[in-house]
Amino acid sequence: GENVEQHPSTLSVQEGDSAVIKCTYSDSASNYFPWYKQELGKRPQLIIDIRSNVGEKKDQRIAVTLNKTAKHFSLHITETQPEDSAVYFCAASIAGYSTLTFGKGTMLLVSP
Amino acid sequence: DTGVSQDPRHKITKRGQNVTFRCDPISEHNRLYWYRQTLGQGPEFLTYFQNEAQLEKSRLLSDRFSAERPKGSFSTLEIQRTEQGDSAMYLCASSHREGPSDEQYFGPGTRLTVT
Numbered sequence: 001g002e003n004v005e006q007h008p009s010t011l012s013v014q015e016g017d018s019a020v021i022k023c024t025y026s027d028s029a030s031n032y033f034p035w036y037k038q039e040l041g042k043r044p045q046l047i048i049d050i051r052s053n054v055g056e057k058k059d060q061r062i063a064v065t066l067n068k069t070a071k072h073f074s075l076h077i078t079e080t081q082p083e084d085s086a087v088y089f090c091a092a093s094i095a096g097y098s099t100l101t102f103g104k105g106t107m108l109l110v111s112p
Numbered sequence: 113d114t115g116v117s118q119d120p121r122h123k124i125t126k127r128g129q130n131v132t133f134r135c136d137p138i139s140e141h142n143r144l145y146w147y148r149q150t151l152g153q154g155p156e157f158l159t160y161f162q163n164e165a166q167l168e169k170s171r172l173l174s175d176r177f178s179a180e181r182p183k184g185s186f187s188t189l190e191i192q193r194t195e196q197g198d199s200a201m202y203l204c205a206s207s208h209r210e211g212p213s214d215e216q217y218f219g220p221g222t223r224l225t226v227t
Contacts, residue, residue: 034215034216043116043219043220043221045218046215046216049214089155098160100155100157100216102154104153
């Protein structure tokens with residue numbers, strides 16, 4: 001089955017800096033890669049996703065890149081703000097089969 | 113609130129008791145998923161339904177776990193003879209098959225504590 005590795009497990013940045021979280025996946029058939037943000041005690045929230053037919057997707061301060069050959073994808077957050085502090089999870093699946101496999105998460109701390 | 117809802121939000125039970133959790137998906141979503149999340153880990157897939165059909169249940173953790181979605185709307189997850197290792201957050205998510213079918217939206221979860 002699919003295996004998703006996520007790094008780093010914790011990331012501390014200063015407000016205004018950029019943050020990058022990286023994930024690798026094992027199943028070359030995976031073609032859908034969402035990212036979720038989970039604040040303490042709250043539900044995971046979908047923040048951005050990418051499908052294998054594109055290499056990059058942006059939404060304001062957030063971007064995701066995908067390298068299918070290397071089987072890795074990354075989340076980029078620019079101009080970080082304290083409210084970006086949360087645990088971020090990457091996931092992978094085969095579109096239409098619905099089984100999301102999650103990474104172990106990255107705790108992002110943005111200091112003012 | 114038109115999001116995914118779960119009930120109860122917290123459940124404390126004694127080892128050996130049975131527990132049942134409920135999930136109400138977003139109304140137009142025909143797929144419903146159950147996940148388990150333990151501290152410091154990502155959600156772990158358990159099972160999912162398309163309408164009332166359970167399409168994947170091999171990931172249920174043991175035969176003590178079962179799920180139903182009898183009318184294709186809300187779903188229940190039951191754990192029989194609970195064990196301390198069952199303590200975790202149980203998350204429900206839903207998606208719309210005909211839309212961007214893989215966008216799953218999560219509920220707030222039910223936190224289970226087995227004493």
